[in-house]
Amino acid sequence: MIDFKSVLKDIQHTVTQIEDKGEVANYIPELQHVDKNAFGIYLNVIGSEDFEIGQSQTKFSAQSITKVLSLALAVSKNADEVWKRVDVEPSGNPFNHISLLEVENGFPRNPFINSGAIVIADILVSSLKNPKQDFLEFVRLLANDNDIHYDTKVAQSEKNTGFKNYAIANLLKSFDNLNNDVDVVLDFYFHQCSLYMSCEQLTNAFFLFANHGRCLSNKLHISASQAKRINAIMLTCGFYDEAGEFAFEVGLPGKSGVGGGIVALLPNKFIISVWSPGLNPKGNSKIGMSALELFTTKTNLSIF
Numbered sequence: 001m002i003d004f005k006s007v008l009k010d011i012q013h014t015v016t017q018i019e020d021k022g023e024v025a026n027y028i029p030e031l032q033h034v035d036k037n038a039f040g041i042y043l044n045v046i047g048s049e050d051f052e053i054g055q056s057q058t059k060f061s062a063q064s065i066t067k068v069l070s071l072a073l074a075v076s077k078n079a080d081e082v083w084k085r086v087d088v089e090p091s092g093n094p095f096n097h098i099s100l101l102e103v104e105n106g107f108p109r110n111p112f113i114n115s116g117a118i119v120i121a122d123i124l125v126s127s128l129k130n131p132k133q134d135f136l137e138f139v140r141l142l143a144n145d146n147d148i149h150y151d152t153k154v155a156q157s158e159k160n161t162g163f164k165n166y167a168i169a170n171l172l173k174s175f176d177n178l179n180n181d182v183d184v185v186l187d188f189y190f191h192q193c194s195l196y197m198s199c200e201q202l203t204n205a206f207f208l209f210a211n212h213g214r215c216l217s218n219k220l221h222i223s224a225s226q227a228k229r230i231n232a233i234m235l236t237c238g239f240y241d242e243a244g245e246f247a248f249e250v251g252l253p254g255k256s257g258v259g260g261g262i263v264a265l266l267p268n269k270f271i272i273s274v275w276s277p278g279l280n281p282k283g284n285s286k287i288g289m290s291a292l293e294l295f296t297t298k299t300n301l302s303i304f
């Protein structure tokens, strides 16, 4: 039996001593006001208990972590269209890279880099009646928690400064891989990314990926095969040009966001969320990655 409580305690003790906590994202101005020393973990061990430490209940900007949830909703609506319009290969490039998209004729490498996530946003704008409200309700349902909201200040802040995302969306449009208006799709995308959630809420929302497509309340949202595929993309593309490093150090499917959160999971076993706002140069939580490396090393629980 693993003593998860003391594992989390040891991890907190170790990582809080690391001096270099990385840099808080400031390219979205509204994100820079967060305390760099914040740290929290929430762990759901399937069939057992939940464990938490630090600021596991404090909400933060989920950002790119939400790309996994938007992909799940899009796949549940129209999987054929998703895989026709987005590839499933690691890009080896930063999340907001543009030039590869032009070389590859507007066909994004995967759904987790910004170009791919913007195509997924376009699919959702086309297939949902009230896209922003319906997506929010989907996440609330997954997390079994209605206290989840968009941070409209963050969405507006990104709208004011998201020039690269406008460039990406326009490039997609020029290649006929965006059906709706650029402004409409990006308004949805910026709101999606602004979801304000705690480690506990993220762990709960990701339960379905470790549970063959069934969420916490046992409702089937995506098939077991679709859950398997999304986990594979998290493993190979969830950390952009650091996906290899995350697989090497941690060995779990996972997804990061520039708000400093990371969610990772081992199917049938556990879902874990970590939050530490300082990022490494690749845009992933520096302390979050160290904490997860310690977690899989100490527990010997990884897919490898």
Ligand code: DON
Pocket (backbone or CB within 6 Å): 062, 063, 064, 065, 095, 096, 114, 158, 165, 190, 193, 256, 257, 258, 259, 283, 284
């Ligand atoms: O589009 C952006 O740049 C942000 N809304 C999300 C980027 C992000 O979280 C990258 N992940 N580490």
